[in-house]
Amino acid sequence: MGAENIIFLLLFLVAFTLFFRNAAKIKRNIFLGKKVIPEGSKSARLKTMLKVALGQSKMTAKPVAGILHILVYAGFVIINLEMLEIVIDGIFGTHRIFSFAGSFYNSLIASFEVLALLVLVSCLLFFIRRNLLKLSRFRKPELNGWPRNDANFILITEVFLMSAFLIMNAADATLQQQQVQHYVQSGCFPVSSLFASLFIGLDTSTLIFIERFCWWFHIVGILVFLNYLPYSKHLHIILSFPNTYFSKLKPKGELNNMESVTREVKLMLDPEANPYASPPDSVSQIPERFGAKDIFDLNRIQLLNAYSCTECGRCTSECPANNTGKKLSPRKIMMDVRDRLEEVGKAIDKNGSNYKDEKTLLGHYISEEEILACTTCNACTQACPINIDPLSIIIELRRNLLMEESKAPAEWAGMLTNIENNGAPWQFSQADRLRWSEEN
Amino acid sequence: MSLKVKTMAEMMASGQTPEVLFWVGCAGSFDDRAKKITIAFAKILQHAQVSFAVLGSEESCTGDPAKRSGNEFLFQMQAMQNIMVLNGYEVKKIVTACPHCFNTLKNEYPALGGNYLVLHHTEFLQQLINEGRLTIKGGVFKGKRITFHDPCYLGRGNGIYEAPRELIYKLDSELVEMTNCKARGFCCGAGGAQMFKEAEKGNKEVNIERTEQALEVNPDIISTGCPFCMTMMTDGVKMKNKETQIKVYDIAELIAQANDL
Ligand code: SF4
């Protein structure tokens, strides 16, 4: 093992340790939310995951973006098979260790090259589309600053990584032609051979430098990228799997019934119940907050949703409120939950797990105006390519606003009083409910 | 003329059990425009000789607007009281012309002890046709361009896209689809208790946007299956000064007209 191999091994170990440490933090943050029993059977959930995350069934609702995305995704995953070889070569100082597989190896490398080119072109197209075409969902205010840079950084990195891979192969092929020792005759390079002629005049040491540089750039790039994920919307390449696995299976129209409320209502309607009796032990004495004011009041699936969001804005571009100029943007709701969760997580890192600050999700991140504009139409949940449910969060926030803070807008207060008093949202007497049959 | 609709209490008193309970809903009971939908649907039921009853003064708001505005407490109070009444009459099957009542009764009542077979009126009408109990006379709407606005709680909310369309086909008319239809249907703006307050600040009303989408396909009739969508679309057409050329009807009204009821 040479010095080069030891450096590689160290880098590799450091990168993965760092990554797992950050992953553990994300898990801890998600577990700040309330425990929730996932819906339905395991097999139904697995099916959803395979269809929506692996099969990307919802991506093609926008065909161009959908197909490009599938290319990038498939390409990126498959090319990373090459990682295995890179890691072994890196640790043991071998070169193209799998090349003994002969023609099978050659066809693998050939297909990696084709995929690399497709990924490269797709990422360039994505970059142009995101920055030059005036697509409104990429121009919403919630993307200003970091989120826009994040998206572009990912695309540029992928372009560089793929370029490094192809240039490395071109240099390697030229070295093979020069029959330089160590560079075994192997591989098939349909893409890089197209520009390998550029390298022909170069001397061996320059070529080796180019080949080594690209090799290191590729692997270090991937290790850096891995550690970039926890800070990025790109985390979805991992979390979209658990996210779809835990996503809603019930009809979209159905909202959950709050069990704490059910207990109270049952008690109220039960003529036998003694209103002064102390609640049974099963009813916890700690007063539960109605709805959600902060991330602690949301459940773990909702927090997982926030970390999984790709910030694609498909939800927002279908949202009737957003489309008519209201402040509400379901994408922003998800981004706000993640930002707040990160803020709380960092504070806990610094000050210990009991730390509480003065801020809350509703109020400091999300305004009443936003959540009040939602028509609960489910266009956002339908549009989301990874089954995120911004609506369930909006409803939890509204529950807090109405039941905990008693801050219903005046017209709603009137509507609610009417329902309470005469069983309809308007001021009509319940006794008149059959009047229509005489008005014919 | 009175429609002679029986209540559950009356049925019970005379020892009868109806085939289905017609859940009229608040809009269907009190909103002037929606009452016409209620009447049209009741007439079709009578015409098809379906034995049905209503709850009348024993019906109360399902609690949908309370729940969606965020007042879960009031929702569950309403739900439990309604469930007591429904279970008292041993109701098994419910039909309603309101997708909000439909969704709430079907999806949100079971966990609170209310288990019924709940159908939207377009599903029920389609079943009547399939069973040969109702035939729709074509003719009146022959050659008319009809577009269908998917109510959110019928379409995306519960995956029912075809029942209303099947009925439109039966009218001998031309179904013209908006770009945003079915799963991509655009809300009318009334759901989530928005019906009961002014919209937040924006640059347009949701119902105007939706009406413009409908106008793009040059319909003679905008049809829908929800009393709240009805209000929103009717207002939208008026705002666009198109009410003389374009009519807004519920599917039940179209069928009642076709059959001259
Ligand atoms: S459910 Fe609410 S947030 Fe989602 S698209 Fe509809 S109005 Fe927008």
Ligand code: SF4
């Ligand atoms: S919630 Fe879903 S649709 Fe909306 S931005 Fe995030 S990933 Fe995209």
